[in-house]
Amino acid sequence: MKKHNILIIGGYDPTGGAGVIADAKTAKILGVNPLTITTSIIPQNNRAVYDKMDIPKKIIEEQLEAIFEDFDVSVVKTGVLNKDAIDLILKYKRHYDFKIVCDPVLKSTTNYKFVDEDLLRRYIDLFNESYLITPNEEEFNTIINFIEKNNLWGNIDKNPYILITGIDDKLTTLKDKGIIETIKGKKIDKEVHGTGCVFSSAIASFLCKGEGLREAIKKGKDVVLASVIYATKTKYNYNSNPTYINKEKVIKNLSYALYLLKKIEFSLIPEVGSNIAESLLLPNSFKDVAALTGRIIKNKLGGFYIVGDVEFGASEHIAKIILTAKNYNPQIRACMNIRYEEDLIDALSEKFSISSFDRKLEPPNVSTMEWGTKYACEKFGGVPDIIYDKGGDGKEPMIRVLGVNTIEVVKKVVEIQKIYDHI
Numbered sequence: 001m002k003k004h005n006i007l008i009i010g011g012y013d014p015t016g017g018a019g020v021i022a023d024a025k026t027a028k029i030l031g032v033n034p035l036t037i038t039t040s041i042i043p044q045n046n047r048a049v050y051d052k053m054d055i056p057k058k059i060i061e062e063q064l065e066a067i068f069e070d071f072d073v074s075v076v077k078t079g080v081l082n083k084d085a086i087d088l089i090l091k092y093k094r095h096y097d098f099k100i101v102c103d104p105v106l107k108s109t110t111n112y113k114f115v116d117e118d119l120l121r122r123y124i125d126l127f128n129e130s131y132l133i134t135p136n137e138e139e140f141n142t143i144i145n146f147i148e149k150n151n152l153w154g155n156i157d158k159n160p161y162i163l164i165t166g167i168d169d170k171l172t173t174l175k176d177k178g179i180i181e182t183i184k185g186k187k188i189d190k191e192v193h194g195t196g197c198v199f200s201s202a203i204a205s206f207l208c209k210g211e212g213l214r215e216a217i218k219k220g221k222d223v224v225l226a227s228v229i230y231a232t233k234t235k236y237n238y239n240s241n242p243t244y245i246n247k248e249k250v251i252k253n254l255s256y257a258l259y260l261l262k263k264i265e266f267s268l269i270p271e272v273g274s275n276i277a278e279s280l281l282l283p284n285s286f287k288d289v290a291a292l293t294g295r296i297i298k299n300k301l302g303g304f305y306i307v308g309d310v311e312f313g314a315s316e317h318i319a320k321i322i323l324t325a326k327n328y329n330p331q332i333r334a335c336m337n338i339r340y341e342e343d344l345i346d347a348l349s350e351k352f353s354i355s356s357f358d359r360k361l362e363p364p365n366v367s368t369m370e371w372g373t374k375y376a377c378e379k380f381g382g383v384p385d386i387i388y389d390k391g392g393d394g395k396e397p398m399i400r401v402l403g404v405n406t407i408e409v410v411k412k413v414v415e416i417q418k419i420y421d422h423i
């Protein structure tokens, strides 16, 4: 089966939040083999870019020669470039058949200028040979104004796609400029270093795997959203954390979580049975939530049965908990209900964050799961590890364990069972 090789050519960010490391992480999680060539060493963090040292042209060329001698490359994704790098990419483009996805990084989000007018003039030749260019709105306007001001339209005989990136992305082409399609996005209020790199390398990776342009953009958008939601906190801000949550990933997590559960003597099973569920990112309905079509139920010998299969749309109660909790913390995508025990809650308070709701305070005509989860999260100021209630008329008291995925939830349940067994 053909190996998908993507060649990433860009600058080196030692924090891995942007540059060739961020690009390679993105390609790797998407199942593409990342080959990387460094054009410059750029000491930086989320506070500033401190310097930029260009790699000598000879070394860039030797990196290119080493790769093309030994690998077939279907997509080249470019980040921070210098004139030597552009000259060499165009030289190899004349001899090898690969698509170029060009992310025109003109300056960093910390306002360090990577491109002067002399280099931007050379970029125009690279744009002309590119399949897709991914500027943000400011970079797009700078590029078009530069072409107009310097009367460079004559240098452009091809018509590459342009994706003007933002919360919503606008697909156009360099020459036509009319909007072909707008790809809607979701705003997450968090400034994350490297999102542009992750987005363009995700699109390039999906193209490398044979996806069409629109599908690659839409899936790339999902990667960036997850990478922002699960971004890594640093002292000054956040670093991108390339992450891709799709149905395959959710089902794999749930299957492994059930595998882990079967390894323990799980006895905290409520009369109604337990379910365990995990959702896609920012789920819109119970159809975006996978769970058991049956339940986890006690057997007569003190053990338990896992009844049913894992399917999307299989849960009602646990799905409502996840759908509500995501509004307080979009990282939380999983939950499992277990039996309530009076003295267990106290024993858990040292290791777990806990909130609760009281069914006696429940207003009429509401969904208990939605109202209760909302009540507990607002009381806690976010999403706790555990939400419990002490039951009500004909309603069994319950403990609900929440987490970023079902593997994390089951590991919490294993810890809770251990604590319960030693009370």
Ligand SMILES: Cc1ncc(COP(=O)(O)OP(=O)(O)O)c(N)n1
Residues within 6 Å of the ligand: 010, 011, 012, 013, 018, 019, 020, 042, 044, 049, 079, 080, 105, 107, 108, 109, 110, 192, 193, 194, 195, 196, 197, 198
């Ligand atoms: C080596 C390197 N490459 C790219 C960038 C740009 O990253 P950032 O400043 O976070 O901008 P976006 O990727 O978010 O557009 C960089 N700083 N260093």
Ligand SMILES: Cc1nc(C(=O)O)sc1CCOP(=O)(O)O
Residues within 6 Å of the ligand: 272, 273, 274, 275, 291, 294, 314, 315, 316, 317, 318, 319, 337, 398, 400
């Ligand atoms: C019946 C019930 N009540 C729960 C609660 O948290 O109060 S969890 C639960 C069982 C799980 O239900 P499902 O399979 O619809 O997600």
